[in-house]
Amino acid sequence: MALYIGLMSGTSMDGVDAALVDLTEAGRASLIATHTEAIPTTLLQTLTALSQNRGTPDELGHSDHELGELFATAANALIRKSPESGPIKAIGSHGQTIRHVPDGATPFTLQLGDPNIIAERTGITTVADLRRRDMAAGGQGAPLVPAFHHAVFGSDTQHRALVNIGGIANLSWLPAGNESAGGGFDTGPGNGLMDSWAQHHLGEPFDRNGDWAASGQLQARILEGLLQEPYFDRPVPKSTGKELFNAAWLDAKLRQWPDTDPADVQRTLLELTALTITRQLPEARPLAVYVCGGGAKNVALMNRLRDLLEPDKVSVSTTSELGIDPQWVEAAAFAWLARQTMEGLAGNVPAVTGASGPRVLGGIYPA
Numbered sequence: 001m002a003l004y005i006g007l008m009s010g011t012s013m014d015g016v017d018a019a020l021v022d023l024t025e026a027g028r029a030s031l032i033a034t035h036t037e038a039i040p041t042t043l044l045q046t047l048t049a050l051s052q053n054r055g056t057p058d059e060l061g062h063s064d065h066e067l068g069e070l071f072a073t074a075a076n077a078l079i080r081k082s083p084e085s086g087p088i089k090a091i092g093s094h095g096q097t098i099r100h101v102p103d104g105a106t107p108f109t110l111q112l113g114d115p116n117i118i119a120e121r122t123g124i125t126t127v128a129d130l131r132r133r134d135m136a137a138g139g140q141g142a143p144l145v146p147a148f149h150h151a152v153f154g155s156d157t158q159h160r161a162l163v164n165i166g167g168i169a170n171l172s173w174l175p176a177g178n179e180s181a182g183g184g185f186d187t188g189p190g191n192g193l194m195d196s197w198a199q200h201h202l203g204e205p206f207d208r209n210g211d212w213a214a215s216g217q218l219q220a221r222i223l224e225g226l227l228q229e230p231y232f233d234r235p236v237p238k239s240t241g242k243e244l245f246n247a248a249w250l251d252a253k254l255r256q257w258p259d260t261d262p263a264d265v266q267r268t269l270l271e272l273t274a275l276t277i278t279r280q281l282p283e284a285r286p287l288a289v290y291v292c293g294g295g296a297k298n299v300a301l302m303n304r305l306r307d308l309l310e311p312d313k314v315s316v317s318t319t320s321e322l323g324i325d326p327q328w329v330e331a332a333a334f335a336w337l338a339r340q341t342m343e344g345l346a347g348n349v350p351a352v353t354g355a356s357g358p359r360v361l362g363g364i365y366p367a
Helices: 041-051 057-081 115-122 132-136 145-153 192-202 208-215 220-226 247-254 262-278 299-308 326-342
Strands: 003-009 016-022 030-037 088-101 108-112 126-128 160-165 168-174 184-189 287-292 314-318 363-365
Touching: 003 057, 003 326, 016 057, 016 326, 030 057, 030 326, 041 057, 041 088, 057 088, 057 108, 057 115, 088 115, 088 326, 108 132, 115 126, 115 363, 126 326, 145 160, 145 168, 145 184, 145 326, 160 262, 168 262, 184 192, 184 262, 192 208, 192 247, 192 262, 208 262, 208 299, 220 247, 220 262, 262 299, 287 299, 287 326, 299 314
Parallel strands: 003 088, 088 126, 160 287, 287 314
Antiparallel strands: 003 016, 016 030, 088 108, 126 363, 160 168, 168 184
């Protein structure tokens, strides 16, 4: 077996997902074991502040250390749960993004979670800092998952789109029979705005099943105002994050409608996510859309995606149909990216990120 661990904490900051993956068979990623480690409340509050450009250098350094320990804890807990005891070749750690600014004269992306600590605490070689080499080559540093999507989910006979709906949503285009990965980019807000609104008004981490959104009424004027955001019309390559789509962005947009029922706002945010995904899907038909990430559990959102598309030409389901539970696709992707790095193979797709060419990604921190 070729065992690798992937560690992932996304823009939703809802926990560290750890997946032990067998990558022995080409074109296949077999999940062996999975584990989620909760982010402690105090650390989560600090990370949220840092992601909103608030915080001190000390808080940045302390959080980097604490996250390194947390990611190592997640990996060790995963190993204890695993039915396999064979050697693990490497850990691929995404880290926790707290800032992603891919444009301008000095583009940068910043992920916390010290990989030195992960390697030290687990005794396993760790691959991390996977975004910045692509950015150094002129790319956006994101999204990185399309290469994995193509390798594992591509089809010789079916046009497919993989849609990951985390805090931010991204899309991978996998044309049938294409020997190289197709396009990919961040479509805009995924669950992030809806989660933030639910936390503020319900005191809940998210809108379970989209039930609260389903109880509200779509507000067309608000939706039109949200859709004026220039990001949606930007050409690819493009990537984004909570630096743009955050509570402050939403509050500014809602200022002219201060008395709107909160449930109506939630329904409108759900529509924003669904529309900005479906409007940016490739035009090829027939098309199979497979959803992963936390958004796959939002029943109202999944139903709305189906409603907005032609049911006889576009099917919408989850990656469970392709053999990987939606929750673990991104963690599995970073296990795969670790293997690419360890074998000296490129992990980026220049057509997706805009980099000047294929690059071996990340740094290797030996056990």
